[in-house]
Amino acid sequence: xxxxxxxxxxxxxxxxGLAVTAGGLTATASAVSLPAGCIAHYAQTMKTDAAVNLRKxxxxxxxxxxxxxxxxxxxxxxxxxxxxYYGKVGSGANKGKYGWVVxxxxxx
Numbered sequence: 489x490x491x492x493x494x495x496x497x498x499x500x501x502x503x504x505g506l507a508v509t510a511g512g513l514t515a516t517a518s519a520v521s522l523p524a525g526c527i528a529h530y531a532q533t534m535k536t537d538a539a540v541n542l543r544k545x546x547x548x549x550x551x552x553x554x555x556x557x558x559x560x561x562x563x564x565x566x567x568x569x570x571x572x573y574y575g576k577v578g579s580g581a582n583k584g585k586y587g588w589v590v591x592x593x594x595x596x
Contacts, residue, residue: 520565520576520586522565522566522574523566523574525568526565526566526567526568526574527566527567527568527569527570528565528566529564529565529566529567531563531564531565531575532563532564532596533561533562533563533564533578534561534562534563534564534573534594534595534596535559535560535561535562535594535595536556536557536558536559536560536562536589536593536594536595537558537593537594537595538558538593539555539556539557539558540555540556540589540590540593541553541554541555541556541589542554542555542556542577542582542585542587542588542589543572543587543588543589543590544587544588545588546568546571546572546574546588548590550588553582553585553587554577554581554582554585554587555581555582556577556580556582556589557580557581559579560577560578560579560580560582561577561578561579561580562575562576562577562578562589562594563575563576563578564594567591568588570591571590571591572588572589572590572591573588573589573591573594574586574587574588575587575589
């Protein structure tokens with residue numbers, strides 16, 4: 489019965505664009521318009537461990553949309569080869585902006 493309940497919950501969550509986690513339901517990237525080629529995953533809030541550029545595209549040569557200072561919150565929605573993460577800035581001078589951050593500078 490528990491397996492059936494979990495399966496029904498997971499299917500319902502999937503239909504609503506939610507992910508089932510140990511603590512309940514968490515909104516996923518389906519609510520956000522994702523860039524082409526981006527591998528969607530459950531939304532996760534990370535923070536930067538050093539100053540890093542928020543980029544327009546997932547390359548170091550792409551236009552910088554701003555600098556995220558050390559400790560800036562960044563909510564990830566998807567990744568490009570798990571080397572770059574696309575998401576929304578959650579704190580600091582660039583709060584509310586969407587863009588790409590290289591994975592090397594993000595910590596849980």
